[in-house]
Amino acid sequence: MCPPNKTYDVESCLSAVKQPAADNYKRRCSGCFFAGCCLALFGLFTLALSIYFLLHVSKSAQDNLSKGVEEDKDHMLEKFQNGKTAHEYISQTRSTVSNFAAHLTGKVVDKDRMNWEDKQGLAFRKGMDYKDGSLYIPQDGVYYVYSQVYFIYNGCKNGYIDLNKHIKTVTHSVNYSLEDEFQPEKLLESRHSACQVPANTDGDSGYWSQTSYQGGLFKLKKGYRLNVIVSMMDLVDFDENKTFFGAFFVSE
Incomplete structure (x- = not known):
């Protein structure tokens, strides 16, 4: 300033x-x-x-x-062996499952053993051999084995099957054995009381029928043969929808 x-x-x-x-x-x-x-x-x-x-x-x-x-x-x-790719491994697994299966239906041949139809009608085989009533396991693994038998009789007397014997039960089993074994082992077995007629039915001429079904998973070896044994073949209805036997591969 x-x-x-x-x-x-x-x-x-x-x-x-x-x-x-x-x-x-x-x-x-x-x-x-x-x-x-x-x-x-x-x-x-x-x-x-x-x-x-x-x-x-x-x-x-x-x-x-x-x-x-x-x-x-x-x-x-x-999990893949011998250099297999995933696609090859899955394809082989599916092929294995689909190639080991059989469904056999009832067939009357003789009265000494159960025989089966393996080609006609509902019956088929894929990768499994059948001979003289026996179904053969093609390779080691877990299989589902099943069997159904339909029993029918129209001549019950006082609760018994009138076949010159006082028989009150019937049995149905699935056995397995190797080719060189004479004594088979049981895989499945069922027993049923025969001639259990309704109370309002005439006991001297009673009609009786019974469906026996059994099945299960079993670990079996290659070469095992499976067969079905019933105690009274005269009572079996061999219709393919009622009596049948089969197995299919599930896993190794």
């Missing part, structure tokens, strides 16, 4: 007044610019740190996933 009572150049006085204000403004602008730069650098640093963290976590997760997939793949590959 110009002192009083002296003559000064007006422009010099104005410059002297404006100079401090301009210096203060420049200092403030410099401080703002510095603070802005610091904030910008901090923001960039934070962004870079966040990106690094995300990339690191993503890579770690991907590595763990890849490791898990590799372990699962290695575990699956252990």
